[in-house]
Every structure is written in C-alpha cells, then in structure tokens.
Amino acid sequence: MSKVQSLDKEKYEERLYDLTYEATNRCIQCGYCLPVCPTYDSMESESHSPRGRINLVKMAAEGKINILDDLAEPIELCLGCRACEVACPVNVPYGEIYEGALEVINKQKEEKKATKEIKSNKILDMTLNQVFPYKKRLRTIGNFTWFYQNSGLNKILRKSGVMEKVSKPMAEFEKVLPQIEAPSRRYKFNHIYEPLGEKKMSVAFFPGCIMDSVMSKINRLTIELLQKCGCEVWIPKNSTCCGALHAHQGKISKAKELAEENIQAFEDMEVQYIINNAGGCGAMLYEYDKLLKNDPLWNERAKKFVKKSKDITEVLNMLGSLPFEKEWEGLITYQDSCHLRNVQGVIEAPRKLLHSIPGATYIEMRDSHLCCASGGIYNLIHYDESMKILDKKMKYAVNTNAKTIVTTNPGCLLQMKLGIERNNDASKNVKAYHLIEILAEVCGIK
Numbered sequence: 001m002s003k004v005q006s007l008d009k010e011k012y013e014e015r016l017y018d019l020t021y022e023a024t025n026r027c028i029q030c031g032y033c034l035p036v037c038p039t040y041d042s043m044e045s046e047s048h049s050p051r052g053r054i055n056l057v058k059m060a061a062e063g064k065i066n067i068l069d070d071l072a073e074p075i076e077l078c079l080g081c082r083a084c085e086v087a088c089p090v091n092v093p094y095g096e097i098y099e100g101a102l103e104v105i106n107k108q109k110e111e112k113k114a115t116k117e118i119k120s121n122k123i124l125d126m127t128l129n130q131v132f133p134y135k136k137r138l139r140t141i142g143n144f145t146w147f148y149q150n151s152g153l154n155k156i157l158r159k160s161g162v163m164e165k166v167s168k169p170m171a172e173f174e175k176v177l178p179q180i181e182a183p184s185r186r187y188k189f190n191h192i193y194e195p196l197g198e199k200k201m202s203v204a205f206f207p208g209c210i211m212d213s214v215m216s217k218i219n220r221l222t223i224e225l226l227q228k229c230g231c232e233v234w235i236p237k238n239s240t241c242c243g244a245l246h247a248h249q250g251k252i253s254k255a256k257e258l259a260e261e262n263i264q265a266f267e268d269m270e271v272q273y274i275i276n277n278a279g280g281c282g283a284m285l286y287e288y289d290k291l292l293k294n295d296p297l298w299n300e301r302a303k304k305f306v307k308k309s310k311d312i313t314e315v316l317n318m319l320g321s322l323p324f325e326k327e328w329e330g331l332i333t334y335q336d337s338c339h340l341r342n343v344q345g346v347i348e349a350p351r352k353l354l355h356s357i358p359g360a361t362y363i364e365m366r367d368s369h370l371c372c373a374s375g376g377i378y379n380l381i382h383y384d385e386s387m388k389i390l391d392k393k394m395k396y397a398v399n400t401n402a403k404t405i406v407t408t409n410p411g412c413l414l415q416m417k418l419g420i421e422r423n424n425d426a427s428k429n430v431k432a433y434h435l436i437e438i439l440a441e442v443c444g445i446k
C-alpha cells in the first residue's frame with residue numbers, strides 16, 4: 001500500500017462524506033454477496049469482490065489507503081451490476097458506495113490531468129461530453145453508420161485490418177452491430193403517435209441516445225407495438241441521454257445536468273407512464289430522485305418523474321394479451337439486464353411475455369440473473385476481463401439448446417451477439433434479439 005497523506009479536520013470529514021463512510025459501516029462482512037459477483041468469480045480475489053471493495057472504500061475514507069493507487073483499480077473493475085446489493089441481507093447500498101467512490105476517483109484524476117501528472121482519455125471525454133448529450137450529433141453518427149454498412153465501406157475497412165490496429169474491442173463490436181435502419185424510417189421527435197383502434201392508455205417514450213442513434217429500428221418497433229396495443233405515444237422534443245454512462249465514469253455533475261434536462265422534457269406531458277426499452281437507461285431514470293437528493297426543488301420534480309418511469313415489459317403486461325399474428329419457432333432463453341433486474345426489480349414481466357409467444361418454448365438459462373459483463377462501456381475499456389465472464393455465460397446459453405437468446409438492453413444485446421460469434425457451438429445457429437424485435441415480429445410489425 002502506498003503512503004497516505006493526513007488531512008485537516010474539514011477535509012477529513014469531506015472525504016468521509018464523499019466516500020459514503022456511513023454506508024460502508026453497514027457491511028457486516030458476511031460474504032452473502034460473493035457468489036453473485038461476476039468479477040469475484042473471474043478474478044478470484046477479495047479486492048474484486050463487493051465485500052472487498054466496500055472495505056477498500058472504508059479504508060480510503062479513513063485515510064488508511066490511497067485513493068488513486070489502491071482504490072481506483074478495484075472500483076473501476078466493478079461492473080456496477082448491483083447483484084451484490086440484491087443479495088445483501090442487511091441492505092448495504094452498494095450502488096451509492098460505488099458511485100461515490102467513482103466520483104472521488106474521477107475528481108482526483110481530473111486534478112492530475114490538469115497538472116499533466118496523468119494522461120487524459122480525450123476520445124472518451126469528448127464522446128461523453130460532446131456526443132452523447134446531443135440528439136442531432138447522434139443521429140448524424142447513426143446516418144453515417146447506415147451509409148457505412150450499406151456502401152460496402154465496412155467490408156473494405158474490415159479487410160484492411162485498420163480497425164483492429166486502432167482498437168481490437170471496437171473492431172469486434174463493429175462486426176456484430178445490427179444492420180441500421182434507413183434514416184427515412186426514423187420516428188419523429190415532438191410528435192404524438194395515435195393508437196390503432198380503441199385508446200387504452202397515453203404514454204411517453206424515452207428514446208435514449210444509443211437506441212435512438214444506432215438501434216432506432218428497435219425504438220420504432222417499440223412505438224408501433226405500443227400503438228397496436230392501444231397506446232397513444234408521445235415523443236418529446238428535448239429529451240437527452242439518461243446520463244448512465246457519465247455516472248459510471250464518475251462524472252456525476254454531468255449526469256445531474258442530463259437528468260434535469262430529461263425531467264423537464266417530460267414534465268408537462270399528460271401521460272400515465274414514461275416508457276423506456278433499455279434496462280441500463282431505465283435504471284438511471286428510476287434513480288433520478290436519488291441522484292438529485294441534495295437539491296430539494298429538483299428532488300421533488302425527480303420523484304414525480306420516477307413514479308411514472310416504467311420499462312416497456314411492465315406496461316405491455318398491463319395492456320393484456322398482445323395482438324399476436326404469427327408464431328415463433330423453437331426454444332427461447334433470456335439473459336436478464338442487470339439494471340432492469342437489480343435496480344428496477346423487473347424480473348417476471350419479460351419472462352411472462354416470452355412465455356406468451358405462440359409456438360415458442362421458454363427455457364431458463366443457468367445464472368441468467370448474473371451480469372454478461374457488458375457494463376455500459378466496461379467491455380470496451382476492460383475487454384479481456386469482460387470476455388472471460390462472457391465466454392462462461394455463453395457456455396450456459398449453449399447448454400439450453402435455445403436458438404434464440406433474448407435480452408432487454410442495447411449493451412447486453414451487443415454483448416450476446418459478440419458472445420455468440422466467439423462460441424463455436426453457437427456461432428452457426430444461435431441468434432440474439434432485443435425482446436421488442438421478437439414481439440413486433442410475432443405481432444406482424446415489420
């Protein structure tokens with residue numbers, strides 16, 4: 001362990017507060033969280049377990065270890081899947097501890113970057129600050145990617161091996177990126193889509209950033225499925241990225257800014273629910289009140305937003321049986337989105353929908369509740385660690401004999417697609433889908 005500086009009283013108390021010291025004291029060291037932690041399983045060390053990480057945060061708060069030298073690596077290698085929080089018998093708020101630690105680590109790194117003691121990741125910082133919060137920029141990227149896929153440029157670049165040289169993880173994910181829909185088929189912002197037939201409900205749809213940019217087909221299918229189930233669907237004018245990627249990089253003030261923009265964008269809509277179709281984004285929206293807890297005015301507005309925020313699977317179940325027109329053949333298995341399951345507590349709703357699909361047989365995958373190691377951009381930043389966890393998951397997926405793997409989050413979907421490519425037994429005949437793609441297909445929506 002490195003040498004630790006002592007601080008004056010005020011700074012010491014600030015550090016205790018920032019590192020959620022009170023919360024770390026609630027851990028009774030029982031270890032019930034260890035079996036659900038994918039990084040403890042793959043890295044086999046206490047410091048990469050929830051209990052170990054909580055202990056390290058506690059020691060950092062007490063000034064016994066150094067934040068950047070001793071705490072940063074174990075915290076940054078955490079997937080943020082929050083399975084440990086659900087497993088904990090005494091309700092230790094791991095998410096709060098983790099995000100507090102990330103923020104402190106990020107602040108110290110920013111200070112070191114300013115004095116050039118450490119290098120900044122300019123591409124990551126630029127993407128988070130200058131791309132994700134801007135809808136038009138994201139749609140331009142989506143349009144360019146569509147052109148790239150349809151002009152043959154992708155084949156030329158793959159053949160040249162340039163991408164592999166720039167970034168192996170990026171090159172791997174580029175190969176499994178779904179075919180992007182033509183820009184002409186995009187839905188409109190600031191628009192209300194009418195229900196088909198009798199109106200059962202008015203809802204707003206949260207389009208997100210990645211979903212709106214490179215997976216806009218899934219968003220369009222979501223809107224059309226809701227219309228077909230009797231919903232009037234409001235699309236906001238000014239929504240933005242949910243801020244999850246920023247929060248998981250410790251950029252909490254930017255995450256708060258984005259949360260406020262989103263709350264404002266949906267505030268005046270006369271709808272029963274604000275629906276999203278991405279588990280990771282949904283979890284962020286679901287916790288906007290916690291994120292804005294220190295600002296009483298925004299906290300009240302956030303609480304109203306959170307009350308209306310729902311995953312698409314919950315709302316589809318409320319609308320009764322779906323208007324099926326076709327069958328889906330064979331076995332289907334499901335990989336939970338950690339943030340849908342562990343943060344939003346949505347476990348049965350997607351399974352119930354899968355069970356209801358005509359012609360299909362649902363089979364549960366071993367450890368479907370454990371993270372696939374997508375983790376936002378964890379799989380790009382910590383590629384080797386992520387692939388170790390993914391390859392184990394794919395063995396369990398293959399053991400089900402299902403030819404269809406379903407998930408409910410864009411990151412998990414890409415991760416499943418990559419996992420299939422990496423597994424010889426799966427690569428020829430298994431496919432991964434977002435749940436909405438399958439439901440739309442069997443309901444006759446193209």
Ligand code: SF4
Nearest residue numbers: 037078079081082084
């Ligand atoms: S959030 Fe997930 S990866 Fe991180 S400590 Fe908890 S179980 Fe492990």
Ligand code: SF4
Nearest residue numbers: 027028030031033088
């Ligand atoms: S976080 Fe909870 S489950 Fe894990 S060791 Fe602490 S008290 Fe036990």
